[in-house]
Amino acid sequence: MDGVLAEMRPLFRMGSPRGLRYLNEHKIVPGELLFRSPLYLFGFIPAGHSDLTFVSWDERVGFIEQSPMTGMRKWQHERRISRSSVGCVLTDRLVFEPRVARRLVAFIIRRFFNHRHAVLRKRLGGME
Numbered sequence: 001m002d003g004v005l006a007e008m009r010p011l012f013r014m015g016s017p018r019g020l021r022y023l024n025e026h027k028i029v030p031g032e033l034l035f036r037s038p039l040y041l042f043g044f045i046p047a048g049h050s051d052l053t054f055v056s057w058d059e060r061v062g063f064i065e066q067s068p069m070t071g072m073r074k075w076q077h078e079r080r081i082s083r084s085s086v087g088c089v090l091t092d093r094l095v096f097e098p099r100v101a102r103r104l105v106a107f108i109i110r111r112f113f114n115h116r117h118a119v120l121r122k123r124l125g126g127m128e
Contacts, residue, residue: 001016001022001023002021006119007116007119008112009043009119010042011041011112012039012040012042012043012047013039013043013044014037014039015038015040016035017035024059030054030056033051033053034052034053036050036052037049037050037052039069047070048069048071049069049070050068050069050075052067053065054066060081061081062078062079062080063079065077071099071100072096072097072098072099073097073098073099074097075094075095075097076096077093078092078093090120092113
């Protein structure tokens with residue numbers, strides 16, 4: 001969770017069970033709720049929740065998260081990690097259907113994931 005929170009900061013924050021540092025500290029059962037996560041805009045403004053649910057999980061190659069979420073009719077986040085000649089390639093693929101303001105939400109999510117990737121590159125010494 002420390003890494004997830006670092007990726008999101010300062011735009012969003014996800015709550016998690018007290019003391020949880022690694023997602024795999026909980027038994028991840030595909031399709032079952034891992035925990036309900038409150039969501040905060042800018043780290044402190046309540047913005048709903050996500051029922052964090054993975055449909056697949058492999059620490060070496062990625063995950064597919066399909067979590068019911070406030071404000072979304074559908075949310076699916078697929079993250080894949082693959083080797084490359086310079087280290088690795090991280091690819092996020094999102095499928096979502098917001099309840100309102102589709103274009104605005106799509107713009108915000110695109111910017112948010114660009115931010116997440118920039119944070120990862122900086123933290124892990126990746127290329128631009």
